[in-house]
Amino acid sequence: MFGTGAVGALILTAPAAHAQTARAAYTVIVPCSETALVSAVNAANAAGGGALILAPFCTYSLTSAHSSGGAGGPAGLPNITTPVTMTGLATQITRAPGAAAFRIIEVDGPSHLPADNGQLALTAVAISNGDAGFGVGGGIANLGGSVVLIGGGVSNSRASFGGGIYTDTALTMTTSSVTGNTATVDGGGIYQNAGSVALVGTNASGNTPDNCAATPPLTAPC
Secondary structure (H helix, E strand, C coil): CEEECCCCCEEECCCHHHHHHHHHCEEEEECCCHHHHHHHHHHHHHCCCEEEEECCCCEEEECCCCECCCCCCCECCCCECCEEEEEEEEEEEEECCCCCCCECEEEECCCCCCCCCCEEEEEEEEEECCECCCCECCCEEEEECEEEEECCEEECCEEEECCCEEECCEEEEECCEEECCEEEEECCCEEECCCEEEEECCEEECCECCCEEECCCCCCCC
């Protein structure tokens, strides 16, 4: 059956007899608004994970931080603490011009916060204009979780380490891009502090001061 959630979106639910399964498999179509996206992420975390179907050709413009930061400073979206997928079509999530500095997304996993199990998969979604200031990961900070990007990218974001993406666990990017990002210390595009990075058919270019960097003895992933 179908129901309408707090975000004003179509939510697919299972019969009451399977409430626990439905809760774990929360799926929502997210209208093209900041409020709807923030509410959908909160609901997915509360449900133990979920699939967010984002509006095609939409730019979700974030005007303020919606997380005080957990392990890593303020973030535009609520921190990802459960398995969450976001699927778009030429969809963008960006920090609005003139908004206070914040990264776009933080993914929290058990190595940083033992109660969390953040796993983020983005398909056909572009992240841009994040600003973590003196923090890490201007676009995405992967702090103990896992991040997968397919057919998307991170651009024009800033941080001390990992202007585009900072990761200390698992990062996989396929047919994606990391471009035009800036780090004030190292890893303009991607900074790998630990864990694994796999880049498949992915363009990392035009980042400052470098495209990729890593904490020794790791070698830069690009």
